[in-house]
Amino acid sequence: MSIAIRRRVQLAVLLGPVSLFLAVFFLGPLAIMMVTSFLAPGLYGGVEWTFYPHNFGRILGFADPMFEDFDPVYIAIFLRSVKIAALTVLAALIVCYPAAFCIARLSERWKNFCLFLITLPFFTSLIVRLFVWVLILRQTGLVNEMLLSTGMIARPLDLIYTDGAIILGMVYVFIPFMFMPVYASVEKLDWTLVRASLDLGAGPIRTFWRIILPLTAPGIVGGAIIVFIPALGNFVVPAILGGAKVMMLGNLIEQQFLAARNWPFGSALAMMVMSVMLVLLLVYVFASSRRGADAALNR
Amino acid sequence: MQDSIVRLEEASKAFATPEGGSVTALDAIDLQVRRNEFLTLLGPSGCGKTTLLQAISGFVELDGGRILIDGEDMTDRPPYRRPVNTVFQNYALFPHMTVGENTAYALEVAGVAKAKRREQVAAALKMVGLAGMEGRRPRQLSGGQQQRVALARAIIARPKLLLLDEPLSALDKNLRQAMQIELKTLQHELGISFIFVTHDQQEALTMSDRVAVLSGGRIQQLDTPRAIYDHPVNSFVATFIGASNLFDGRIDGDRLMTGDGTEIHHRRTANTAAGAATALIRPEQFFLAGEREPFPTLDVDLEAIVFVGSTFELFGRTSTGKKVIAEIPAGRRSLIGDIERTRRAKLAYDPVAVHLIHACAEA
Helix, strand or coil: CCHHHHHHHHHHHHHHHHHHHHHHHHHHHHHHHHHHHCEEECECECEEEEECCHHHHHHHCCCCCCCCCCCCHHHHHHHHHHHHHHHHHHHHHHHHHHHHHHHHCCCHHHHHHHHHHHHHHHHCCHHHHHHHHHHHHCCCCHHHHHHHHHCCCCCCCCCCCCHHHHHHHHHHHHHHHHHHHHHHHHHHCCHHHHHHHHHCCCCHHHHHHHHHHHHHHHHHHHHHHHHHHHHHHCCHHHHHHCCCCCCCHHHHHHHHHHCCCCHHHHHHHHHHHHHHHHHHHHHHHHHHHHHHHHHHHHC | CCCEEEEEEEEEEEEECCCCCEEEEEEEEEEEEECCCEEEEECCCCCCHHHHHHHHHCCCCCCEEEEEECCEECCCCCHHHCCEEEECCCCCCCCCCCHHHHHHHHHHHHCCCHHHHHHHHHHHHHHCCCCCCCCCCHHHCCHHHHHHHHHHHHHCCCCCEEEEECCCCCCCHHHHHHHHHHHHHHHHHHCCEEEEEECCHHHHHHHCCEEEEEECCEEEEEECHHHHHHCCCCHHHHHHCCCCEEEEEEEECCEEEECCCCEEECCCCCCCCCEEEEEEECHHHCEECCCCCCCCEEEEEEEEEEECCCEEEEEEEECCCCEEEEEEECCCHHHHHHHHHHCEEEEECCHHHCEEEEHHHCC
């Protein structure tokens, strides 16, 4: 057996299990969902096996009133979800970026300890942690009680069941996802480049924009994508901290499947979300592969 | 004072050690660098040379003393407001910028117009032999080329002073020697002072107008390469620069008697004082007795004879066990043949060439 063939066999053996798993449990359901999104909803749940593009029409506005009504509320929910996910990304970045610089400068022992602290929330249930936020934010919660008792406010504030509460909860959930890639690129930053910039006459602010930010950008972009995608489709946080008042895409889809039992429409919504994410990912992959090609060329 | 571009007055710096103590990196250093001078700071690692450089560029804040550049007090100025640029040891080229953007950085920061920038970048790159390389990325270049970009980037804004922090240490030997000559030429063309940090004494001797030998946060000797080599002020300088044979003893007239009874002849001058002293004989000042008579000699048992091309290096010991190194031109084959057989040599020297280091000069 030639070495080349042996290599290939090795590769097949190593990649076999994961490929099989993904094909059966990821691509399979995905295909089912894609097909379902073009089928008609059955009268009592389930699907009718006819081609039915109106699920998408209902969202995007080319619905034939004979079958489905176009309702701009879906686009509105979509846009609001994008807004909340984007604000989550921004807030998480504002929290994580400076912290990454601090932790990167600590000694090895403290570094590892801090990284451990950041992953600590994973050890408890997400639902439990979010319910603690309910206790903190609700009308009779910790924050309101404190503000009332100090006399700073006369009536409890509406903290929970707002966009703000959702963003707070999302940032809380996604901080580790933002922190890790940001930290990885901040830690790799070569500080002699910063010194070189200062030495060449650039002040601290210009050095940040011209040297530090571009060199840590891969981590920022990576973190932003890893947070944005699950934030866009997240339904746990809005369900608990948004109550019934704030609906996001995740809740809408969940509702279509579990409450309205309109599987085709739910699938169509899910397909829409996925296509947006796909576009984002492709942009990222394209940009980073170009960088990669650059790096390969540079070697 | 106007002929000095940099002036350090009692510059002091101590660093705290993790154990709670402190290490003196700069011990009240006074230093003046002349205009258009190529000055080298030479010393073993930890001698304070890099700290001194960083104090001038502004990355190390002094505990005490002053730094003046071109007559202006720079002691409290941040690095980005000093008319000084640095070539860093690992080049520190910005990986996300092209060679052209790297080179133009100082101009861009200073707000020079784009067209003018391009012109100056082309000129600077041409000066370092990289004409037309503007569009390349630093990683596409060899180590030597990266070095040149770092140089072009540092000189483009015409600093009053260029600092070079062991810039050649990452290059291989041939390239390093070529760069040494280029650096020297470049310094002449630019007409700005260079302060060059190295631990490589050969490099220091080759390039410098003056060399400052540092040890323990102090300047041990500041002089021309030849003066430092021929007349070191103390045994640290003598051993750090070049190979040396040192004989500690007491001066008695025109000879120096070591404790174990070896006699070293020297020429008495007006400065020769009686008392403890160390005699220095460089290896190449020895020759084989019998070539030229009459000269004082040392009888040496040879332990190794090494052929290094242009010379033979002889490693041996005197009858009292003192180690001696001698360098004999390889042209004297017949004589070498003799000593290779007998493993003994009579090493002769000219008393005029013996340099005396008086004990009081020792730091």
